Amino acid sequence: MHDISDNPSIEADVIIIGAGFAGISAARELKQAGKTVAVLEARKRLGGRSLSRPIGDGKVVELGCEFHGQPDSISAVTGRSVGIEAHKVYDEGYRLIDDEGKLSRWKGAAPKVSPAALVDFGQAALRIERMRREVPQEAPWKAPHAVQWDSETIWSWTQRNIRTKGGRALMKLMIEAGMAASPSDVSLLHVLNYANGTGGFRAMTTVTGGTLENRFLGGSHGVVMRLAESVADETYVGAEVRRIEHTDDYVKVSGPGFMATGRRVVVTIPVPLAGRIEYDPVLPGYRDQLSQRLTMGSAIKYLALYDEPFWRAEGLTGQVISHSSPVRAVLDSCPPDGTPGVLTAFVTGSPARELARLSPGERRAWCWANSSASTARRPDSPTT
Numbered sequence: 001m002h003d004i005s006d007n008p009s010i011e012a013d014v015i016i017i018g019a020g021f022a023g024i025s026a027a028r029e030l031k032q033a034g035k036t037v038a039v040l041e042a043r044k045r046l047g048g049r050s051l052s053r054p055i056g057d058g059k060v061v062e063l064g065c066e067f068h069g070q071p072d073s074i075s076a077v078t079g080r081s082v083g084i085e086a087h088k089v090y091d092e093g094y095r096l097i098d099d100e101g102k103l104s105r106w107k108g109a110a111p112k113v114s115p116a117a118l119v120d121f122g123q124a125a126l127r128i129e130r131m132r133r134e135v136p137q138e139a140p141w142k143a144p145h146a147v148q149w150d151s152e153t154i155w156s157w158t159q160r161n162i163r164t165k166g167g168r169a170l171m172k173l174m175i176e177a178g179m180a181a182s183p184s185d186v187s188l189l190h191v192l193n194y195a196n197g198t199g200g201f202r203a204m205t206t207v208t209g210g211t212l213e214n215r216f217l218g219g220s221h222g223v224v225m226r227l228a229e230s231v232a233d234e235t236y237v238g239a240e241v242r243r244i245e246h247t248d249d250y251v252k253v254s255g256p257g258f259m260a261t262g263r264r265v266v267v268t269i270p271v272p273l274a275g276r277i278e279y280d281p282v283l284p285g286y287r288d289q290l291s292q293r294l295t296m297g298s299a300i301k302y303l304a305l306y307d308e309p310f311w312r313a314e315g316l317t318g319q320v321i322s323h324s325s326p327v328r329a330v331l332d333s334c335p336p337d338g339t340p341g342v343l344t345a346f347v348t349g350s351p352a353r354e355l356a357r358l359s360p361g362e363r364r365a366w367c368w369a370n371s372s373a374s375t376a377r378r379p380d381s382p383t384t
């Protein structure tokens with residue numbers, strides 16, 4: 001891995017922008033196909049939205065992506081391809097649901113809410129299951145009702161199709177916990193396609209049998225770093241791309257103090273960020289409109305570390321969902337041997353936007369207060 005300031009002028013067949021899972025994977029495949037590549041990464045580190053932090057004894061906590069689904073999922077297959085196996089997320093005991101501060105234990109497919117709400121939500125979930133089967137995963141825009149489903153949010157659909165307050169609250173929780181997004185921020189079509197990617201609507205929020213079942217030994221950042229080994233010499237950090245000049249024959253990719261020239265460019269950064277790059281000539285209108293319309297979601301993940309996973313001794317999984325707290329979902333993220341105790345919590349949508357405006361110290365105090373409130377017992381405070 002090089003610092004771009006030591007290599008301000010680069011040439012390769014293909015220039016790749018971004019060194020997260022997508023950029024590193026693209027670089028590896030192109031190199032295997034015999035092309036020369038150069039990966040340009042704005043940060044001084046690799047991995048993008050995958051990042052681990054060591055907590056001693058060779059253990060890590062994961063600040064970015066962490067959970068994956070079944071052994072045949074792309075994530076699991078990618079991990080195994082570089083010799084990194086997975087371990088199961090702890091899922092023994094009861095889950096908790098927090099309803100206006102009242103904590104109840106539950107097991108099985110759905111929390112204990114009123115039978116009417118459960119039936120209402122169950123019927124809506126079945127309809128979503130039926131609708132998602134009409135959506136081709138690789139080309140969701142080709143679904144027979146794509147235009148209609150993409151023109152409304154899952155929340156407007158919920159309001160028309162779920163009558164009970166409790167049923168609507170369950171749907172809201174499902175989207176917030178499963179997609180880390182507010183239901184009024186995502187289209188119905190996106191939810192259907194997302195559910196196809198996770199192997200079913202309910203799998204989005206399920207540990208055993210769902211997308212939260214597994215974690216990589218040593219963390220997902222270890223996977224991306226292992227993948228990056230074979231393109232380390234072609235990777236440049238500190239290289240924030242600001243401009244792409246392109247013709248049929250060449251591309252010139254540049255940023256502060258550097259220029260990379262190649263025949264093709266692969267842009268792997270999130271679409272809204274790709275829209276900030278200056279293109280010469282400008283991109284076709286339809287592509288430009290795409291980057292104007294896609295937004296980044298608002299989600300904050302935080303981790304609370306305890307000496308022990310006290311919830312396990314109390315017969316709890318560590319999983320909490322909440323209708324009322326801004327902390328919508330909590331999961332057990334302990335290392336494989338169960339020590340220290342680690343709870344991962346998610347705040348999404350408007351509360352995440354509010355929280356992001358606080359100073360780091362205020363945010364930390366808020367997180368401590370709320371992580372205690374959303375677990376079964378109020379520990380004095382997390383250790384970290």
Ligand SMILES: Cc1cc2nc3c(=O)[nH]c(=O)nc-3n(C[C@H](O)[C@H](O)[C@H](O)COP(=O)(O)OP(=O)(O)OC[C@H]3O[C@@H](n4cnc5c(N)ncnc54)[C@H](O)[C@@H]3O)c2cc1C
Pocket residue numbers: 017018019020021022023040041042043046047048049050063064065066067068075239240241242268269270273300301
């Ligand atoms: C908190 C959090 C938790 C998550 N949890 C999970 C999970 O449990 N399971 C799961 O499957 N997914 C999870 N995700 C999603 C997952 O992390 C992402 O889908 C995945 O990491 C995206 O990889 P990527 O390579 O497409 O993009 P990124 O990881 O975003 O990589 C893009 C890279 O491009 C760089 N870049 C940006 N702009 C420029 C520029 N102008 N020039 C050069 N470089 C640039 C960025 O610095 C970054 O390194 C989570 C995401 C977050 C944020």
